[in-house]
Amino acid sequence: MSLFHSRLKDIHNQLVNKQLKVSDLVNESYERIQKVDSKVKAFLTLDEENARTYADKLDELLDNSSERGLLFGLPAGIKDNIVTEGLKTTCASQFLTNFDPIYDASVMKKLKSAQSITIGKLNMDEFAMGGSNENSSFQTTHNPWNTEYVPGGSSGGSAAAVAADEVYFALGSDTGGSIRQPAAYCGVVGLKPTYGLVSRFGLVAFASSLDQIGPITKNVEDNAYVLQSIAGYDVMDSTSANVEIPDYISALSGDVKGLKIGVPKEYLCEGIDPKVKDSIMSALKVLEGLGAEWEEVSLPHTEYAVATYYLLASSEASSNLARFDGVRYGVRTENPDNLLDVYLKSRSEGFGDEVKRRIMLGTYSLSSGYYDAYYLKAQKVRTLIKQDFDKVFEKYDVVIGPTAPTTAFKLGSQIDDPLTMYLNDICTIPVSLAGIPAISVPCGFVDGLPVGLQIIGKAFDESTVLRVAHAYEQSTEYHQNRPQL
Amino acid sequence: MSISIKDVEHVAKLARLELKDEEKNQFTKQLNAILQYAEKLNELDTENIEPTTHVLKLTNVMREDETRDSLPLEKVFHNAPEEDEGQIKVPAVLE
Numbered sequence: 040m041s042l043f044h045s046r047l048k049d050i051h052n053q054l055v056n057k058q059l060k061v062s063d064l065v066n067e068s069y070e071r072i073q074k075v076d077s078k079v080k081a082f083l084t085l086d087e088e089n090a091r092t093y094a095d096k097l098d099e100l101l102d103n104s105s106e107r108g109l110l111f112g113l114p115a116g117i118k119d120n121i122v123t124e125g126l127k128t129t130c131a132s133q134f135l136t137n138f139d140p141i142y143d144a145s146v147m148k149k150l151k152s153a154q155s156i157t158i159g160k161l162n163m164d165e166f167a168m169g170g171s172n173e174n175s176s177f178q179t180t181h182n183p184w185n186t187e188y189v190p191g192g193s194s195g196g197s198a199a200a201v202a203a204d205e206v207y208f209a210l211g212s213d214t215g216g217s218i219r220q221p222a223a224y225c226g227v228v229g230l231k232p233t234y235g236l237v238s239r240f241g242l243v244a245f246a247s248s249l250d251q252i253g254p255i256t257k258n259v260e261d262n263a264y265v266l267q268s269i270a271g272y273d274v275m276d277s278t279s280a281n282v283e284i285p286d287y288i289s290a291l292s293g294d295v296k297g298l299k300i301g302v303p304k305e306y307l308c309e310g311i312d313p314k315v316k317d318s319i320m321s322a323l324k325v326l327e328g329l330g331a332e333w334e335e336v337s338l339p340h341t342e343y344a345v346a347t348y349y350l351l352a353s354s355e356a357s358s359n360l361a362r363f364d365g366v367r368y369g370v371r372t373e374n375p376d377n378l379l380d381v382y383l384k385s386r387s388e389g390f391g392d393e394v395k396r397r398i399m400l401g402t403y404s405l406s407s408g409y410y411d412a413y414y415l416k417a418q419k420v421r422t423l424i425k426q427d428f429d430k431v432f433e434k435y436d437v438v439i440g441p442t443a444p445t446t447a448f449k450l451g452s453q454i455d456d457p458l459t460m461y462l463n464d465i466c467t468i469p470v471s472l473a474g475i476p477a478i479s480v481p482c483g484f485v486d487g488l489p490v491g492l493q494i495i496g497k498a499f500d501e502s503t504v505l506r507v508a509h510a511y512e513q514s515t516e517y518h519q520n521r522p523q524l
Numbered sequence: 525m526s527i528s529i530k531d532v533e534h535v536a537k538l539a540r541l542e543l544k545d546e547e548k549n550q551f552t553k554q555l556n557a558i559l560q561y562a563e564k565l566n567e568l569d570t571e572n573i574e575p576t577t578h579v580l581k582l583t584n585v586m587r588e589d590e591t592r593d594s595l596p597l598e599k600v601f602h603n604a605p606e607e608d609e610g611q612i613k614v615p616a617v618l619e
Binding site: 138139234235248274277278280340342343345346349357366367368369376378380382383384390395400402406413415417420457472474 | 595
C-alpha cells in the first residue's frame, strides 16, 4: 500500500514518532512517478535534486526542533501555471517552453512556510484553456482509472497525479471548473475556494475575474489542511479578500443534522447521464440519513451560463494574453523582419489552436461595434446568474448536484468540437461566475470511471462546504478506491 | 449575426495573430457556431440589470506611495530573448 493512502494526521504522527522519514515520502513519490508516469503522463518537470535536499533538511529539523508546518514533509505537485522561482513554468505552452520564473507565487511562499515539498510541475491544458488536457502543447495526461480516457482539465495533471499516488496533494487552478471537473473524473477531492480567498499573485492569468487556486487531495480532511495553509489576504493581489480565515479543520464535525440542501433541477435534467444522476440521488439519500434535508430548487439562468462564461473568460483572456509578445520573455520567433513581425510570428508559433480560438473570440467580443452585444450583455447575464444563487442561499445552506453531467470521455472524442467540450462544464461554470466556493467529492462509479458530487456554498463559507463533504465522505467508501496502474 | 473570413482576418490583425488559410476557414466556422450559441443571451431582457465585472465589492485598491527597490537588472533580463547594454533588444520599429 502506498504511504500516500494514510491520512495527513497519521503521516504527521509517524514522522514525529520516527517511524517514518521525510526522505521516505519523497522517495515514495519519485519511485511511483518512475513506475507509472509513463502511463499517466502527469508531470512536465521534476525537481528531484532540490526536493531530496529539502527532505534531508526537514529530517534534520525533526531531530532538532519541534516546530512543524501544517504540511510538514508532504510531497506536492504544482500545476504548471503557478510560478515557481528557478523551476521552469510553461503553462503547457510552446510560448513558455524555457520560462524560468524569477519569483515564487504567493501560494508557493505559503506552501514553503507550511513545509511541504515540491516534487515537480504538472500538466494542464495550455494556459488553462480546456477540459481534457488534450490542449497541452507537450503531452496528454491519461486518466489513471482507464488510460484511454481523459483526466479532465484544465488541472488534469494535478488530479491524475493525486489519483495515481504520485504526490500526496496537488494545487490546481479553476476558472470555469478546472479543479472540480478533473477531480470528479479522477475520483479525488478538489476544492475551488471563493474568489479572493487565495492569492492569485504568481498564477499566470487566464480570466482574472474568475481564476482561483485550490487544493486537490485524496480526502476532505487533507483538503482542509491544504486550504488552511494557502488561504489569506495578500497585499500583492489587489483582488485578494481581506477576511478572517476560520479554522477549516475544526469545522469537520461530521454533523449535518438539520442542514438545508437545495438541489437545482437544472443540474439534473438535460444532458446528464442517468447513471451519474443515480449516483447523485444516492448521495442525497446518504446525507438524508445523516439528518440533512433536501429539496429541489431552481437556478433558472443555468442554461445561459456557458455562453456567458465563454464570452467573458475569452475576453479577459484576449487581454491577459496580450503580454505574450516575444519581447521580454517567452520564445521569440527566429529572424523577424521588424517589431510587428516579432509579435505576429512569436504569438502564432507559440500558441496552440484552443488558445488562438479564445483570443479570437475575446478580441471579437471586445471589438468596436460588438462590445455591447456580447461582452456587456454577458456581464449583465452574469449578474442574473449570481442572483439565482443569492436567492437560493436565503433558504438553503448548500447547493448540491453533479460536478459534471457525465464521467470522463475517451481521449480524442471531443477535440474537434469545441462547443460540445464547453458543455461538459455546465454544472461548474455558474458557480465560477457567482464567485462562490464548491468542492467535488467522489460519490460512485459508472463503468469503472469515478463520479463527482459537487457541494456549493455561500461566499467565504468553505467551512460548511468542507463539513458537508467530510460528513458524506466518512459515511461512504468511494474515496478509498484506488485505480490499478 | 454571422462572421465572415474578412471579419476573422480583421480580428486576427487586432489580436496580433497570423493565421494560415486553413486556420481562417476553421476559425470562421467554429466562431460562428460559438457566437450562434451565444445568441441565446438575447432571449433575456437585461435592460435594467447592472453588469457584474467582479464578484467582490471592491473599489480601487491603493498602496502607500512609498519608494521600493525594483528588480535587479540581471533578473529582469533573465528570461529576455535578446538584451544589449542593459536594455531588451527588439528589431527596429521604424524602417
